[in-house]
Each structure stands twice: as C-alpha cells, then as structure tokens.
Amino acid sequence: MKKITLVLVLLTSMASFGQKNIYENPRFDEMTERHAVLAIVPFIAHLELKKTVDHDELKVLAKKEGYAVQNALETYFSKRKKRKKFNVDFQNIANTNAILAQNGVEYHNIDTYTTQELCKILEVDGIVSGNLSLNILLSEGVPTDFSILDYFSGDANYGRIGLKISDGQTGKLLWKYENEITKKTGKNTTELIDKMMKTASRKFPYDREKKKKNRD
Numbered sequence: 756m757k758k759i760t761l762v763l764v765l766l767t768s769m770a771s772f773g774q775k776n777i778y779e780n781p782r783f784d785e786m787t788e789r790h791a792v793l794a795i796v797p798f799i800a801h802l803e804l805k806k807t808v809d810h811d812e813l814k815v816l817a818k819k820e821g822y823a824v825q826n827a828l829e830t831y832f833s834k835r836k837k838r839k840k841f842n843v844d845f846q847n848i849a850n851t852n853a854i855l856a857q858n859g860v861e862y863h864n865i866d867t868y869t870t871q872e873l874c875k876i877l878e879v880d881g882i883v884s885g886n887l888s889l890n891i892l893l894s895e896g897v898p899t900d901f902s903i904l905d906y907f908s909g910d911a912n913y914g915r916i917g918l919k920i921s922d923g924q925t926g927k928l929l930w931k932y933e934n935e936i937t938k939k940t941g942k943n944t945t946e947l948i949d950k951m952m953k954t955a956s957r958k959f960p961y962d963r964e965k966k967k968k969n970r971d
Contacts, residue, residue: 776933777958783929786922787960790880793920794846795832796855796873798824799866800887816892818862820944823894824887824916827948843961846879874923881929882921889914893936896943912937916951920960930960 780786800820802813825848832845855861858876860868870882887893891913912935919931932955934940941947952959 777955778928778931779958779960780927780929783960786925786927786929787881790843790961792844792846792879793881793883793961794851794873794877794879795825795828795848795883796851796865797821797862798885798887798916800824800889802892803888803890804892805890814863820887820889820892820894821862823944824885824948827945828883828918828952830945831948831952841961843880845883846877851877870921870923870926880923882923883918884921885916885918887914887916889936893947894944913940916947918951932958 797818798821800817802808802817802820804813804816808816829845829848832841835841836845854877855865855873860873860876865873868876873882874880893913914936915933916936917931917933920929921927922929932951934951934954936947941950
C-alpha cells in the first residue's frame with residue numbers, strides 16, 4: 756500500500772511539474788491588442804528512431820510529423836473557435852501552406868525565415884509554431900499497453916513538444932508551452948495535441964474567458 760501511495764505521489768508531482776512549463780510574455784495583452792488572425796505553420800520535427808532509416812527517408816518522415824502537428828492544432832483550434840472560445844481567428848492551413856510555397860518557403864527552409872517575414876508573407880498578426888523531438892512516428896500511433904513501471908524505466912517517454920506563439924510586428928515570443936510525450940499523453944498526434952492543449956487551456960492567452968477574468 757505504501758509503494759502504491761509513493762508512486763501516486765510521484766506521478767502527481769510529475770503532472771504538476773508538467774503544467775508549469777508555460778511562459779507568457781508580461782506585455783502580452785498590450786502587444787496583442789490588435790491581433791485578429793494567427794497562422795499555424797508546420798512544426799520542425801527532429802527524429803531519433805530506434806529503427807535504422809536512411810537520411811533521405813528520415814527527412815521525409817520528419818516533414819510528415821511536422822505537418823501532422825500543424826493539422827492537429829488546426830483541428831483543435833477550429834473546434835474551440837466554433838464554441839467562441841477564442842478572440843482571434845486562425846488562418847486555414849491549406850491557405851497558409853499554399854501561400855508559403857508560392858513565396859518559396861518550404862518545410863526544409865522555413866526555419867530560416869523570421870517571424871516578421873512569415874507574418875508579412877501570410878498577412879497575419881502572429882505565428883503559431885514549434886518543435887517536436889520524437890523517437891517514434893507519432894502520426895502512426897503509439898503502443899497502447901501501459902505499465903506504471905514504464906515511468907521509471909523510461910519506456911513511456913517518446914520525446915518532447917514545444918509550442919510557441921510569436922508576435923508578427925516585433926518577432927518577440929508571446930507564449931510558450933512545453934510538454935513531454937508519453938504513453939499517457941495520447942495514442943497519436945491528434946490526441947496528443949487535444950490533451951496537451953486542454954492541459955494548457957486555462958493558461959492559453961487568447962482564451963476569451965481568460966481575457967474577461969483578467970479585465971474583471
């Protein structure tokens with residue numbers, strides 16, 4: 756019984772720590788006062804797969820994972836937006852990707868552009884972007900079997916994701932959230948993003964209810 760209690764305490768502590776990986780610019784409200792539209796760009800993925808994959812295939816797989824996160828985020832934001840949860844709109848990612856391609860911005864070179872440059876090309880007020888480190892192909896799903904001992908053996912850790920929002924006018928970081936990817940995080944990309952954003956929802960800066968509470 757004592758062992759079970761200790762494990763639960765440790766897991767609770769780990770969960771609490773995860774919820775603290777959030778940064779918000781102290782001047783957020785001031786800097787985003789006129790924000791109306793944000794663009795979600797493909798995430799930069801870094802893969803360290805256990806199976807042997809040649810360099811060219813690895814680049815293709817990393818691109819696939821980066822676009823999968825972009826798509827999952829759009830799905831999450833769209834659902835919340837329908838319930839009028841946000842005070843900004845999100846550019847359709849099909850339009851985002853098409854406009855980027857028309858301007859020579861591709862997955863392999865998007866990280867060479869500044870936030871201001873991307874926002875000018877896309878005609879938006881801010882950019883939602885991030886990084887993804889994985890040792891599995893999350894878009895294809897993860898093993899669903901789970902043991903509480905996995906937390907201590909390291910088998911539950913599949914990588915880490917970092918999501919950030921940057922201001923289009925200044926290029927400065929407005930908000931950032933980081934989270935480890937484990938068996939408890941979700942079985943695929945869509946579920947990961949859904950659970951991750953729900954965890955961070957009370958701290959999401961464009962949340963309409965959060966804004967209202969801050970004004971009150």
